[in-house]
Amino acid sequence: MIIRPVDEVRGELDAPPSKSYTHRAYFLALLAEEDSVIENPLTCDDTLATVGAIRAFGAKVDGGNVKPPEEPSAGFVYARESGTTARFSVAIAGGINGGTIVDGAGRLRARPMGGLVRALKDLGAEVKGSHLPLTVRGPVKPGRVRVDASKSSQFVSGLLLLASKVGLKVEVEDPVSRPYVEMTLRTMEAFGVEFERDGFSFEVHPGVRGAKYRVPGDYSTASFFLAAGALYGKVRVGNLLRDDVQADMAFLDALEEFGARVRRGKDYVEVERDGLKAVTLDCSDFPDSFPILAVVAAYADGKSVIKARQLRFKESDRVRAMAANLARMGVKVKELEDGLEIEGGRPKGAEIETFNDHRIAMAMTVAALGAEGPSIIDNPRSVSKSHPGFFDDLRRLLE
Known part of the structure; x- marks a missing residue:
């Protein structure tokens, strides 16, 4: 793609x-x-x-x-x-x-x-x-x-x-x-x-009752679209409850630390571009956000350090996968044992390897939207692991 x-x-x-x-x-x-x-x-x-x-x-x-x-x-x-x-x-x-x-x-x-x-x-x-x-x-x-x-x-x-x-x-x-x-x-x-x-x-006491249960919206997948707003404009994502306990709600705090404008509504989140600056973050409690946080760091002014304790044991070795892809885009990146050191700037278009990892594919697609020149995503179908409609949703924001 x-x-x-x-x-x-x-x-x-x-x-x-x-x-x-x-x-x-x-x-x-x-x-x-x-x-x-x-x-x-x-x-x-x-x-x-x-x-x-x-x-x-x-x-x-x-x-x-x-x-x-x-x-x-x-x-x-x-x-x-x-x-x-x-x-x-x-x-x-x-x-x-x-x-x-x-x-x-x-x-x-x-x-x-x-x-x-x-x-x-x-x-x-x-x-x-x-x-x-x-x-x-x-x-x-x-x-x-x-x-x-x-x-x-x-x-x-x-x-x-x-x-x-x-x-x-x-x-x-x-x-x-x-x-x-x-x-x-x-x-x-x-x-x-x-x-x-x-x-x-x-x-825990034994006993599970049948229930009528409505599944809340997903902050984890929403983070990719909200990051696009922080990098390139303004994006609002609905179906996100403010009183939830999802791990990737912490992604919003991270965006604010980078300098993006974040507005939390009762059932939505809106993120708007502003001047982004480098940060040091430990996302061990929300490690699924690591790939997209690394992308935000690649566009932020200065040197960021993004870490988490278990990044190498996911669908891919996400430290190595993000280091390899950002380097292909001309980003100065140093691989650490538990994360990355990233010098922000303007990434260049490149051939991206997803490592058959849905979150690498989504994160690097967002990275490619602001790059100098086109990029090629090698296995876009990997997003079906968590959000088969990812590219359709992204196109709606680009129309």
Whole structure:
């Protein structure tokens, strides 16, 4: 796909439904005692993997209508390239009497699973393997478990979902991406799950009620369009709730630190271009924003440092992927162990490698809109992992 530079990006659109909330709602609907209706679920490669997973566990799914089984059954789960699907499925399998195989494709087979595997073993489950494919044989014994969450908050969220079925005390060590755990807890509340917490220690009582649940808009995907407003004009994105707990809401604070004008409404966010200056940021709690923050830094005045703790364990090694692509665009960039040092300026058009990573593809497309000369995106279809309509939405802002 060829991306040609534009003079301005200006307009408004609605954010797509949240991928993270969609995953959580489907898995809770699987565990519920009654039928559930999930309104406005996101349909993309990752959420289709989750629909396939809960069907494998015995649920009947028709769009947003979910009829749970009397008890989830052991089986085979193919998580495609969805880390959330894989980790939640591994955790749920720990509560099932029988052996479940969870497998996936691409880099997912190399992504960390150790913290979750150790926790399930401590609870009495049998787990074969340390990476996908994993075979999990439950059921776990109710009790207390400690989980090392330094590699992924999804280990915590998966155990909390399991706990909502079997009852557990979950103690979390060294958590990253903490807001994603808050999203899990908020969704659990919507499905009637009762729990107590003390910091990042949780006592979850068994019992999930069926629910009518509406999926909120996605700040993560909205960040790419809002960044285009910060760089090239003015963009308003609706369907974003101000009282949400999504991790990538912190992206708005980061844009303000860069110097962009940010206006938060009750159900929208508007971002307008202004003089952008370099910043130093740690986005460990919202690492999905790293690629697009690196793009903003590439246009900001001065030298920025953007870091996060787990960037090398995503759909790609996002440190290396962004370093390589920004360098191709003539940006002075230095690769750090946990991030990038970026000298801002005016990027040049280039051939962009997406590394089959949806967020690299979207971020570098936004970068190309202001570059000197056209750019080529090598695998634009990778955006279907989280937002198949990304390019259609972007065109609306360019009309």
